[in-house]
Amino acid sequence: MSKLSENSVLIIGGGPAGLSVALMLAKRGWSNITVLEKRPSANYYESDKAFSYQIDGRGQKLTDFLGFTEKLAAKSVPSTEFYFTVIDKNGKRKTTQLPIVDAQRKTAYWLPRAEFLQVLYEEIIEKYPNNIQVLFNTECLSIEKKSDYLEVICQSNQQGEFSFYPNFLIGCDGINSIVRSFLQEIEEDKTCFQVLKFPSPSSELLYKILSLKPQFPLSEQAGDLSQSSMAYVIRSVFQDRHKKLSLGLLPFKNSLQPRTANIITYRDHYIWQLKTPKEFEQFLKESFPQLPLDKIVPPEEFARFMASKGGKFPIPQYCPQFWKILEESGLNSPSKTAILLLGDAIHSFPPDLGQGVNSALEDIYLLKDLLNETKDDLSQALPRYQELRLPDVKALIRLVQVSYPWQYNQNLFQKRLWNINFLLRLVLSRLFPFLFSPHSFLLIQNHELSYSEILAKSNRTTLALGILGGLVLLSCLVLSTWT
Ligand SMILES: Cc1cc2nc3c(=O)[nH]c(=O)nc-3n(C[C@H](O)[C@H](O)[C@H](O)COP(=O)(O)OP(=O)(O)OC[C@H]3O[C@@H](n4cnc5c(N)ncnc54)[C@H](O)[C@@H]3O)c2cc1C
Numbered sequence: 001m002s003k004l005s006e007n008s009v010l011i012i013g014g015g016p017a018g019l020s021v022a023l024m025l026a027k028r029g030w031s032n033i034t035v036l037e038k039r040p041s042a043n044y045y046e047s048d049k050a051f052s053y054q055i056d057g058r059g060q061k062l063t064d065f066l067g068f069t070e071k072l073a074a075k076s077v078p079s080t081e082f083y084f085t086v087i088d089k090n091g092k093r094k095t096t097q098l099p100i101v102d103a104q105r106k107t108a109y110w111l112p113r114a115e116f117l118q119v120l121y122e123e124i125i126e127k128y129p130n131n132i133q134v135l136f137n138t139e140c141l142s143i144e145k146k147s148d149y150l151e152v153i154c155q156s157n158q159q160g161e162f163s164f165y166p167n168f169l170i171g172c173d174g175i176n177s178i179v180r181s182f183l184q185e186i187e188e189d190k191t192c193f194q195v196l197k198f199p200s201p202s203s204e205l206l207y208k209i210l211s212l213k214p215q216f217p218l219s220e221q222a223g224d225l226s227q228s229s230m231a232y233v234i235r236s237v238f239q240d241r242h243k244k245l246s247l248g249l250l251p252f253k254n255s256l257q258p259r260t261a262n263i264i265t266y267r268d269h270y271i272w273q274l275k276t277p278k279e280f281e282q283f284l285k286e287s288f289p290q291l292p293l294d295k296i297v298p299p300e301e302f303a304r305f306m307a308s309k310g311g312k313f314p315i316p317q318y319c320p321q322f323w324k325i326l327e328e329s330g331l332n333s334p335s336k337t338a339i340l341l342l343g344d345a346i347h348s349f350p351p352d353l354g355q356g357v358n359s360a361l362e363d364i365y366l367l368k369d370l371l372n373e374t375k376d377d378l379s380q381a382l383p384r385y386q387e388l389r390l391p392d393v394k395a396l397i398r399l400v401q402v403s404y405p406w407q408y409n410q411n412l413f414q415k416r417l418w419n420i421n422f423l424l425r426l427v428l429s430r431l432f433p434f435l436f437s438p439h440s441f442l443l444i445q446n447h448e449l450s451y452s453e454i455l456a457k458s459n460r461t462t463l464a465l466g467i468l469g470g471l472v473l474l475s476c477l478v479l480s481t482w483t
Pocket residue numbers: 012013014015016017018036037038039051052053054138139140141172173174175178207311313342343344345350351354355356357358360
């Protein structure tokens with residue numbers, strides 16, 4: 001094993017959090033930053049992660065600081081309102097504007113994950129080639145605590161196995177973070193880095209992504225093509241809970257790129273029991289007779305879809321401790337190491353609110369402020385970071401549990417109740433803004449409110465609705481006893 005570097009920042013994971021924190025540190029003048037990423041490239045196409053992100057005002061706090069929001073906007077579909085076209089089982093189409101977008105909010109931008117990662121990587125190459133190196137095809141295998149230093153053992157296709165000895169190790173390696181597992185291993189109190197889980201009605205739903213031809217036809221009629229910038233919900237003919245299916249298509253700009261359709265459903269759905277590509281093709285054709293599927297799904301896609309592992313929505317979860325400094329006596333000696341977790345490594349949840357990436361970017365924005373405040377002294381910045389961020393992380397996990405978990409048609413009754421609750425809060429907040437707030441699904445789009453403030457407003461409205469409901473019930477009781 002060769003010793004590759006000393007006195008350095010090592011970031012495990014080149015996803016949204018990893019590449020963004022590298023950019024943030026480089027912009028603050030840090031150098032000798034290495035990002036390890038096991039995928040072959042920034043925009044490597046991962047079929048099961050080919051979803052679209054909506055970078056909202058919260059995420060844009062960081063992209064504004066890093067100076068690339070305009071570049072992002074140029075590659076995205078702006079989302080000021082949310083229009084989508086429902087294609088019903090009989091082929092009828094209706095384009096609707098949903099009242100789920102706060103009209104006052106900052107424009108958000110839709111773009112595919114791979115394209116967002118490519119934008120981040122290009123920023124690194126163009127602006128900080130001497131400060132940051134990104135090693136693709138390189139996996140962190142393990143982390144070992146030696147007597148007075150930390151050894152991070154990695155493997156790459158070209159170099160085989162080698163080690164890093166960083167001063168600052170940042171875990172941006174997602175939900176199954178190897179950095180977090182290491183911290184749990186070395187910490188005496190095992191509960192410190194133990195992930196706490198809070199199930200929601202959407203957690204553990206299964207998903208796979210079906211790739212469709214770019215600008216695919218919506219019918220046999222010549223020129224009747226789908227638009228990449230439009231969201232679609234395509235409903236199947238089946239009504240039975242185990243066979244009913246929707247294809248959900250989110251917008252993106254590049255009309256020449258294959259379109260991706262999300263298939264999200266419960267684990268006992270018929271689709272997950274299918275064994276062969278032929279069976280899957282047959283089921284899709286039976287489900288969506290309103291579509292010319294032969295012209296929409298490339299022939300090889302049936303086999304790819306069946307072979308892909310797909311994924312499971314995570315249970316909303318967070319890690320209560322974000323950092324550790326080994327041998328805290330001083331960070332000036334090169335043998336001392338600070339360790340920090342960011343993004344999905346500390347908080348992870350289903351995509352109901354589209355906050356996964358935005359919360360990761362907000363983590364980094366706050367860290368930037370604290371580095372500023374402490375003049376880059378990690379021994380002060382990291383504890384302060386946790387103190388300020390943990391309440392928001394807890395609030396976010398609660399918001400994900402309650403805000404919009406029924407949107408995947410798991411239970412129509414619950415979805416209707418949610419609709420009533422949403423509209424009730426919307427109407428009452430317009431009539432009596434001093435007493436009621438809009439639904440948290442709308443509040444979350446206001447990037448100037450922290451997650452804790454949103455949860456507090458939502459809880460206050462729940463209490464006010466409870467009191468109002470109690471008063472209405474009481475009045476009915478009194479009236480009925482009088483008459
Ligand atoms: C189905 C689905 C849909 C989603 N939709 C949205 C959405 O619409 N909007 C939204 O904001 N969020 C969405 N999310 C959540 C979002 O993808 C995550 O919150 C976000 O990716 C977190 O970024 P991250 O960088 O922390 O982690 P990740 O994106 O998981 O990145 C971690 C990176 O680390 C690499 N890595 C891991 N281990 C190692 C290792 N040992 N060595 C080297 N590299 C390693 C991985 O290859 C990966 O590139 C969705 C998630 C799912 C599952």
